[in-house]
Amino acid sequence: NAGVTQTPKFQVLKTGQSMTLQCAQDMNHEYMSWYRQDPGMGLRLIHYSVGAGITDQGEVPNGYNVSRSTTEDFPLRLLSAAPSQTSVYFCASSPMQGAFQPQRFGDGTRLSIL
Amino acid sequence: GENVEQHPSTLSVQEGDSAVIKCTYSDSASNYFPWYKQELGKRPQLIIDIRSNVGEKKDQRIAVTLNKTAKHFSLHITETQPEDSAVYFCAASNSGPGNTGKLIFGQGTTLQVKP
Numbered sequence: 001n002a003g004v005t006q007t008p009k010f011q012v013l014k015t016g017q018s019m020t021l022q023c024a025q026d027m028n029h030e031y032m033s034w035y036r037q038d039p040g041m042g043l044r045l046i047h048y049s050v051g052a053g054i055t056d057q058g059e060v061p062n063g064y065n066v067s068r069s070t071t072e073d074f075p076l077r078l079l080s081a082a083p084s085q086t087s088v089y090f091c092a093s094s095p096m097q098g099a100f101q102p103q104r105f106g107d108g109t110r111l112s113i114l
Numbered sequence: 115g116e117n118v119e120q121h122p123s124t125l126s127v128q129e130g131d132s133a134v135i136k137c138t139y140s141d142s143a144s145n146y147f148p149w150y151k152q153e154l155g156k157r158p159q160l161i162i163d164i165r166s167n168v169g170e171k172k173d174q175r176i177a178v179t180l181n182k183t184a185k186h187f188s189l190h191i192t193e194t195q196p197e198d199s200a201v202y203f204c205a206a207s208n209s210g211p212g213n214t215g216k217l218i219f220g221q222g223t224t225l226q227v228k229p
Contacts, residue, residue, distance in 0.1 A: 031215055040123070042203060042221040043158065050214055058216070059115070090157065092217075100165060100209045102148050103217055105157040 002026050006091050006106035013081045013113050021076040021109050023091030031094045032074040033103065036060065036087040043090065049074055081113045116141040118206050120220025127194050128228050135223045137204035138186040146209035147187050148217070149178060152201045161202075162189070165209075194227045201225070 007022045025032065033048035035058075045058030049068040063085060065077040074093075078085060088110050092103040117140040127133050139147075148163035164171045164178045164187065171178050175194075180187040191198055204220040207213075 033217070035219070040221060042120070043205075043219040045216065045218060048214070048216055056214070056216075059218070094215065096215075099215065100146050100163075101215075102160040102163055105159070107157050 004091055004093055004104055004106035006089075006109050008109060009107065010110045011112070013078075013111065015081060015083060015113060017081050019078050019081060019111075021078075021089055021091075021111070023074045023076065023106060024072050025074075025093040025104075026072065027093065027095070027104075028071060029093035029104075030071070030096050031101075031103070032068065033058070033092050034064070034066065034074070034076045035090045035092065036085075037090060037108075038087050046076065046089075083113045085111065086113045087111060116144060116206055116208070116216075116218040118204060118218050118220040120204050120223060122223060123221065124224045124226070126226045126228065129194060129196060131194055133191045133194055133198070133225055133227075135189045135202055135204070135225075136186060137188070137206075137220050138184075139206040139218075140185070141206070141208065142185065143208045144185075144206040146207045146215075147178070147180060148205050149189050150203045150205065150219075152203065152222075154200075158203060191225075194225075196227050196229050199225055199227045 034046040035043040047066040091106045094101040094103045145166035150158035152158040177190045207217045
């Protein structure tokens with residue numbers, strides 16, 4: 001198993017550009033989520049999904065879109081990048097919705113918006 | 115929604131001393147509390163977790179305690195070693211059948227263990 005795979009690892013964008021951060025897991029996990037990590041702010045939940053076709057907002061959803069067409073993939077879209085979205089983005093997954101299972105994280109994507 | 119507060123933000127100890135990190139949560143329905151360790155430039159990794167039906171859990175030098183009445187939980191690391199130096203995050207969720215299991219994190223504690 002590769003676990004949770006995030007691509008790309010690094011990206012630099014200009015303000016206003018769009019981009020999709022990819023996240024894939026090969027563990028047949030139902031639950032997937034996206035976090036952003038900023039200094040002193042911890043890990044803040046952007047969006048999450050409890051299964052294919054089902055997504056919901058987290059703590060900081062504005063400026064981001066998600067979809068879950070398959071169990072394996074959970075892409076995060078920035079439609080019009082802003083400097084405030086400069087951050088490290090982590091995708092995570094766990095086996096089942098609400099199953100007292102810890103989330104497993106990907107290696108992260110470092111995103112800089114100029 | 116759930117809010118998790120974590121203290122202190124930084125903690126420096128001498129090798130061999132104990133370290134304690136404390137978290138409080140706001141949602142009384144939260145019932146699952148994992149702790150993650152993140153080394154510099156790496157992904158967060160689970161080190162220990164506890165459910166609300168348990169007051170304490172221990173794994174070698176690491177222990178977690180939970181006080182449901184006060185809505186706070188703590189991480190205890192004994193006999194600290196330089197390799198314990200990292201950022202530690204607490205988290206809380208309302209897990210179990212019918213719940214989303216949405217995980218909310220604290221702000222993190224940077225632990226430095228001095229040799």
